[in-house]
Amino acid sequence: MSASVIDFVATEARFGAHNYEPIGVVLSRGEGVWVWDTEGNRYLDCLSAYSAVSQGHCHPKILAAMVEQAHRLTLTSRAFHNDQLAPFYEEIAALTGSHKVLPMNSGAEAVESAIKSVRKWGYEVKGVPDGQAEIIVCANNFHGRTLGIVGFSTDPDTRTHFGPFAPGFKIIPFGDATALAEAITPNTVAFLVEPIQGEAGVILPPAGYFAEVRELCTTNNVMLVLDEIQTGLGRTGKLLAEQHEGIEADVTLLGKALSGGFYPVSAVLSNNDVLGTLRPGQHGSTFGGNPLACAVARAALRVLTEEGMIENAARQGARFLEGLKDIRANTIREVRGRGLMLAVELHPEAGRARRYCEALQSKGILAKDTHEQTIRIAPPLVITSDEVDWALERLATTLTQDFS
Numbered sequence: 001m002s003a004s005v006i007d008f009v010a011t012e013a014r015f016g017a018h019n020y021e022p023i024g025v026v027l028s029r030g031e032g033v034w035v036w037d038t039e040g041n042r043y044l045d046c047l048s049a050y051s052a053v054s055q056g057h058c059h060p061k062i063l064a065a066m067v068e069q070a071h072r073l074t075l076t077s078r079a080f081h082n083d084q085l086a087p088f089y090e091e092i093a094a095l096t097g098s099h100k101v102l103p104m105n106s107g108a109e110a111v112e113s114a115i116k117s118v119r120k121w122g123y124e125v126k127g128v129p130d131g132q133a134e135i136i137v138c139a140n141n142f143h144g145r146t147l148g149i150v151g152f153s154t155d156p157d158t159r160t161h162f163g164p165f166a167p168g169f170k171i172i173p174f175g176d177a178t179a180l181a182e183a184i185t186p187n188t189v190a191f192l193v194e195p196i197q198g199e200a201g202v203i204l205p206p207a208g209y210f211a212e213v214r215e216l217c218t219t220n221n222v223m224l225v226l227d228e229i230q231t232g233l234g235r236t237g238k239l240l241a242e243q244h245e246g247i248e249a250d251v252t253l254l255g256k257a258l259s260g261g262f263y264p265v266s267a268v269l270s271n272n273d274v275l276g277t278l279r280p281g282q283h284g285s286t287f288g289g290n291p292l293a294c295a296v297a298r299a300a301l302r303v304l305t306e307e308g309m310i311e312n313a314a315r316q317g318a319r320f321l322e323g324l325k326d327i328r329a330n331t332i333r334e335v336r337g338r339g340l341m342l343a344v345e346l347h348p349e350a351g352r353a354r355r356y357c358e359a360l361q362s363k364g365i366l367a368k369d370t371h372e373q374t375i376r377i378a379p380p381l382v383i384t385s386d387e388v389d390w391a392l393e394r395l396a397t398t399l400t401q402d403f404s
């Protein structure tokens with residue numbers, strides 16, 4: 001690392017809370033699938049800010065929409081109407097087939113808002129006695145970092161010494177429909193689950209799991225809340241990951257790529273009267289639904305569909321997965337994924353995934369390790385076949401090295 005890079009890193013370490021452990025690269029520019037560091041080195045971004053930059057870095061049309069809107073009007077609060085919110089509602093509802101929309105900012109806020117809404121629905125529509133609502137979640141979930149959410153995490157790092165936590169959550173294994181059937185009681189209002197567990201290391205559900213989940217939720221009048229903050233908006237090769245399962249959620253959570261990486265925008269989408277229980281004054285957000293966010297989100301959704309990014313994710317994801325499967329390296333335990341949400345899990349003897357990510361960095365690829373043994377690969381959805389092949393060559397040479 002050069003002196004200037006060491007400076008940036010040291011200054012961050014001196015003043016910043018140490019709640020991240022970044023790879024030693026200082027980025028200063030991005031375009032499409034590529035990012036550049038302060039020295040001018042170019043990297044293929046295989047993280048996409050945890051899938052928030054699915055449309056590619058600094059997409060020109062989202063940028064133009066953002067700049068144009070920033071010149072006109074940025075924030076009104078919801079005390080007044082603005083001329084971007086209604087078209088945003090219309091467009092996202094038409095695209096996803098939802099009836100109601102609640103705009104928020106971060107993904108965690110969308111999750112919190114969904115929890116509040118399904119509880120209220122439970123008391124006011126389902127008839128659960130006040131204060132008794134139960135929500136079922138899965139082990140190894142990741143839904144964000146607020147107190148409400150980390151209280152039902154099973155990851156010790158995420159939870160330890162942040163309690164006491166709110167009651168009302170039951171944890172079951174992911175991918176086990178029998179466990180769900182056994183956990184449901186008359187007080188169960190919702191099952192909150194990721195279609196593919198992202199932060200857990202790209203864990204796919206067993207075939208048929210979600211069809212059974214849908215059936216159980218419908219039979220027991222339990223709201224199925226799918227957290228598609230990471231899987232949604234084309235990442236898995238379909239608009240929503242639920243489409244791979246042939247089901248429809250009652251409540252869908254979107255965030256991350258909803259703004260193409262320009263600005264925090266999230267949304268709760270519902271198919272029924274869950275969001276209808278919220279009355280004026282009962283929930284809100286100063287920035288939620290602001291005109292700048294809506295203009296950015298509208299452009300982010302438009303380019304996603306108009307530029308064929310979802311189809312490209314399916315096509316390039318299949319190519320990438322095939323290529324990963326063809327790599328003969330005894331460091332690899334498993335490769336898995338759907339669309340451009342991919343992971344390479346290493347054998348425990350291969351050494352920490354972090355070492356491989358650092359080796360990839362020196363070859364011009366930025367990827368992120370998760371849970372010691374897994375390298376996740378999630379480039380922007382605009383990646384080309386040539387770029388996939390370029391990445392595969394470098395992954396192959398890196399994964400045949402031994403860092404144990």
Ligand SMILES: *Cc1c(COP(=O)(O)O)cnc(C)c1O
Nearest residue numbers: 106107108142143144227229230
């Ligand atoms: C990233 C993520 C969140 C949290 O989003 P933030 O914007 O970081 O609050 C929630 N759920 C899933 C599945 C995520 O991947």
